[in-house]
Amino acid sequence: MLFRVIDKPELRSLFDMLAEKNTVVGPVETGKDRNGRPLYAFEEVKDFKILRLDYTTTKLPAKRYFLPFREELATFRMKDDDWTKTIDYNIDKPLVFFGLHACDINALNKLDKVLMGPVYPMPYYAAKRMNMFIIGTGCEPQPFCFCRSMGADTVHHGFDLNITDIGDKYFIEIQSAEAFEMVKDLRTADLSEDDHVQYMKTIAEKNRKFTARVDTTDLTKILDMEFQSPVWKQWGDKCLGCGTCANVCPTCYCYGVEESVDPSLQKAVKTKTLYSCNVVDFAEVAGGHNFRPERSSRLKYRYYHKHRGFVEAYEESLCVGCGRCGEACLAGITVPEVIASVRGEEQ
Ligand code: SF4
Numbered sequence: 315m316l317f318r319v320i321d322k323p324e325l326r327s328l329f330d331m332l333a334e335k336n337t338v339v340g341p342v343e344t345g346k347d348r349n350g351r352p353l354y355a356f357e358e359v360k361d362f363k364i365l366r367l368d369y370t371t372t373k374l375p376a377k378r379y380f381l382p383f384r385e386e387l388a389t390f391r392m393k394d395d396d397w398t399k400t401i402d403y404n405i406d407k408p409l410v411f412f413g414l415h416a417c418d419i420n421a422l423n424k425l426d427k428v429l430m431g432p433v434y435p436m437p438y439y440a441a442k443r444m445n446m447f448i449i450g451t452g453c454e455p456q457p458f459c460f461c462r463s464m465g466a467d468t469v470h471h472g473f474d475l476n477i478t479d480i481g482d483k484y485f486i487e488i489q490s491a492e493a494f495e496m497v498k499d500l501r502t503a504d505l506s507e508d509d510h511v512q513y514m515k516t517i518a519e520k521n522r523k524f525t526a527r528v529d530t531t532d533l534t535k536i537l538d539m540e541f542q543s544p545v546w547k548q549w550g551d552k553c554l555g556c557g558t559c560a561n562v563c564p565t566c567y568c569y570g571v572e573e574s575v576d577p578s579l580q581k582a583v584k585t586k587t588l589y590s591c592n593v594v595d596f597a598e599v600a601g602g603h604n605f606r607p608e609r610s611s612r613l614k615y616r617y618y619h620k621h622r623g624f625v626e627a628y629e630e631s632l633c634v635g636c637g638r639c640g641e642a643c644l645a646g647i648t649v650p651e652v653i654a655s656v657r658g659e660e661q
Pocket residue numbers: 552553554555556557558559560592593613639642643644645646647
């Protein structure tokens with residue numbers, strides 16, 4: 315990793331260089347909530363002026379760009395007595411993410427383990443992922459962020475460039491060869507002693523702002539021991555089974571595949587749709603049997619996948635602690651509260 319500093323106005327030159335040949339996606343303000351606070355979303359950005367690198371968090375993660383809610387996997391056509399299958403990985407141009415927080419880059423790193431791993435690689439995801447350039451940026455911890463507990467408040471790989479606001483300059487970390495080539499065309503400087511101090515002060519200040527936390531000590535063991543705990547029924551009774559938590563989660567990737575045949579019998583399409591394990595028919599199989607008809611069992615399995623099964627497979631949790639699911643849940647179900655209750659802690 316190489317470190318440089320860059321004057322703030324120079325960041326615009328980097329944006330312009332990248333926007334020339336790529337689709338740039340970044341945080342923009344899309345409106346205000348009922349308390350007058352700005353709402354942010356990841357959108358395609360054509361003008362540097364509308365980028366909001368000082369954004370707090372987005373309601374939805376950036377996943378629709380690499381793991382869209384609905385995606386056509388293949389189309390089939392009959393011609394005479396023969397048929398053809400067409401596969402499109404659905405990428406027009408390389409994608410540049412300009413301003414992802416550490417939690418969202420860590421989420422991508424976790425998705426890579428599954429969707430680009432050796433067991434069930436997903437070429438539709440891999441094609442998009444290998445055509446990405448990622449610029450990370452520092453963040454301002456929100457009251458619901460517990461990424462620090464999940465080890466996702468900093469990121470060590472999975473990005474090309476990382477920028478941190480240190481006052482009148484940006485501190486930049488250069489990770490990839492592509493980023494190195496690009497930075498050569500910008501006016502950057504070596505770090506001064508003062509830049510080092512300023513960077514460390516910025517990080518220390520950020521760390522002081524974390525308030526939410528999850529105690530992950532021995533969590534997989536505790537989950538094993540508490541599989542029959544009545545707390546699952548209590549949370550399940552609150553849960554609406556709406557699936558919003560999976561929709562807003564940067565690491566939820568479960569999906570269903572559907573094939574629909576045109577009534578002419580001359581064409582068909584195979585579509586993938588993201589799914590939520592909290593939705594009533596998630597575990598329903600052919601013949602109509604439902605392995606998890608109760609909300610409590612579905613909610614429990616969502617937690618066991620994130621904090622138990624994934625840890626067993628990859629030595630890390632499938633939750634980055636972004637807090638989006640708790641913020642979006644109409645029943646007020648949050649990860650820190652659920653885990654605390656399983657541990658028998660007072661709410
Ligand atoms: S936990 Fe909340 S967001 Fe998730 S399915 Fe239940 S009610 Fe919906």
